[in-house]
Amino acid sequence: MRIALINGSPKVKNSSSSILLEDLKGYLGKNVEIVNVELHSPVITKEDIEELMKTDAWVFSCPLYVDGIPGHLLSCLIQLEESCVKNSKKHIYGIVNCGFYEGIQAKIALKILQNWCLKTGYIWSGGIGVGGGGGLAMISNMKPGQGPKAAIDRAIEKLALSILKNDITENQYVSIAFPRFLYKMAAQLGWRQMIKANGGKAKDLGKKLD
Amino acid sequence: MKLIITDIENFSIPVEGDHKIIKPQGNIQHCIGCFGCWAKTPGKCVLLDGYEETGRDMGKCTELIIVSRCHYGSVSPFVKMIQDRAISYTHADFVIRKGEMHHKRRYKNIITLSSHLYGENITTIEKETALELLKANAENYDGLVKDVYFYQSVEDLGDVVL
Ligand SMILES: Cc1cc2nc3c(=O)[nH]c(=O)nc-3n(C[C@H](O)[C@H](O)[C@H](O)COP(=O)(O)O)c2cc1C
Numbered sequence: 473m474r475i476a477l478i479n480g481s482p483k484v485k486n487s488s489s490s491i492l493l494e495d496l497k498g499y500l501g502k503n504v505e506i507v508n509v510e511l512h513s514p515v516i517t518k519e520d521i522e523e524l525m526k527t528d529a530w531v532f533s534c535p536l537y538v539d540g541i542p543g544h545l546l547s548c549l550i551q552l553e554e555s556c557v558k559n560s561k562k563h564i565y566g567i568v569n570c571g572f573y574e575g576i577q578a579k580i581a582l583k584i585l586q587n588w589c590l591k592t593g594y595i596w597s598g599g600i601g602v603g604g605g606g607g608l609a610m611i612s613n614m615k616p617g618q619g620p621k622a623a624i625d626r627a628i629e630k631l632a633l634s635i636l637k638n639d640i641t642e643n644q645y646v647s648i649a650f651p652r653f654l655y656k657m658a659a660q661l662g663w664r665q666m667i668k669a670n671g672g673k674a675k676d677l678g679k680k681l682d
Numbered sequence: 683m684k685l686i687i688t689d690i691e692n693f694s695i696p697v698e699g700d701h702k703i704i705k706p707q708g709n710i711q712h713c714i715g716c717f718g719c720w721a722k723t724p725g726k727c728v729l730l731d732g733y734e735e736t737g738r739d740m741g742k743c744t745e746l747i748i749v750s751r752c753h754y755g756s757v758s759p760f761v762k763m764i765q766d767r768a769i770s771y772t773h774a775d776f777v778i779r780k781g782e783m784h785h786k787r788r789y790k791n792i793i794t795l796s797s798h799l800y801g802e803n804i805t806t807i808e809k810e811t812a813l814e815l816l817k818a819n820a821e822n823y824d825g826l827v828k829d830v831y832f833y834q835s836v837e838d839l840g841d842v843v844l
Contacts, residue, residue: 483715514712514759535715539818540756543763544712550753572776572783580755580818583811587754590807652783656776663774666721677774680789681725681738 474527475500475635476507480534480545484512488569488608489533495616495625496531496567499632514547521555529563529597529635532585535605536570536578541585549588556592563597563638564589565631569605571659573652575645576601582643598634598641600627604648604655620650685739686844688749689760690836695749697844702739704764708732712763719770725788727767737770740823741789745796747844748816752799752832755811771823784822793825798842800833 477497481487497506507527509520524530534545541549566585568578578601589596602608602624617625627644634641648655664674684701686693693705711729718728719737727734740746750757757765772785797816804812813830820827833839 481715482712487715514763537713538762538765538769539815539822540762542713542715543759543761543766546753546756546762547712547759550759574782577782577818580811580814583807583814584754584756587805587808587811590805591754652778656783660775663717663721666717667724670718670722672722672724676724677720678788679724680741681735 474505474507476509476524476527476530478509478511478530478532480511480532482512482542482544486609488605489535491608491612492567492569493533495628496632498616499629511545511548514544516548516551531565533567536568536581539580541581553592560594562594564594565597565635566599567602569602571606573603573647573655575603575647599643600631601645606659607648607650607655620648623649683743684745684747685743686747686749687761687764689751689758690749695839695842695844704736706760710760710763713766720774725770733764733767736764736768740768740771741791743793745794748797750799752801752804752808752812755808787824793823794828795820795825796828798831798839800836800839802834804832
């Protein structure tokens, strides 16, 4: 079985999307062949499309952007729709991680992927909405299944089992296991550190432009 | 002010009153996820290609009107890239509204959102998704929803006055 793991974050490095795909890879085990595809820009290469067509299942992992799919990835999806082979039995899965705490906020983005499947004729087979995705890079050293990522990894493990069995599952919605008020505090502290590191002041975070 | 974001290059739909139109004029770069618009050049996108000030424009508008091709219930890549690069309309900090996490306001204006979506075969499910998307956007901008309107083609928008 050949499975394509598609990273749809525009970030080339250190994306939460890639962390989630790494975890998934671990749960998929050694008996499958993994094809990594990186979609960081609006154009998908001919080589990538050819590679993708030779796989049995695709897993998209992307961030939630303005309640939907990032613009560059939408552009790739349109390109893929134009090149896809109709009536293929390919199974499509999706992992959408979001900055807000509640994984359910990724519901519409998963629906857009599902609607894309209806257009391409591929089989939408379920996904995960991951809340608190912004915190994943901070705890990326933790072993899968442990700490604040435990619940997310359980959902990923379940998804891996469906992929291996060619199953169709319901979407799962999970959040990082870290109290919401602490997640909010940590993020806000993060913004203040970031603006200072960029040579600015914390109060400029609220700057209003004329 | 009405802010129109459209993917139609030769946009000629009449708009009543004070307005600004953001449409494709030269290549657009996509958001690279750097959060520079919050923590480097607050309020403005760091990619300088002529499309970096939508966050500020949103801070001045009373209505946001999207005119776009509908893809899978979403707006088109151009319109979405504009929206992605305009998250600095809000403040980076979080607030909890109706039990869910969202961003704090940067500006005081309340935006009323509507979208006019065109496409030959927009399905019922895509229409539902498009409405949910607009409602979610309104929730995140802390604004209001007017409605989503659907058309078979750009030509069908001919009788519309925005
Ligand atoms: C342009 C932009 C728009 C975003 N919109 C949302 C959103 O609507 N809801 C949300 O929860 N998070 C939103 N986020 C936060 C990202 O989903 C979050 O940071 C995610 O973890 C990034 O994943 P990545 O590292 O895989 O790119 C947005 C981030 C950016 C840069």
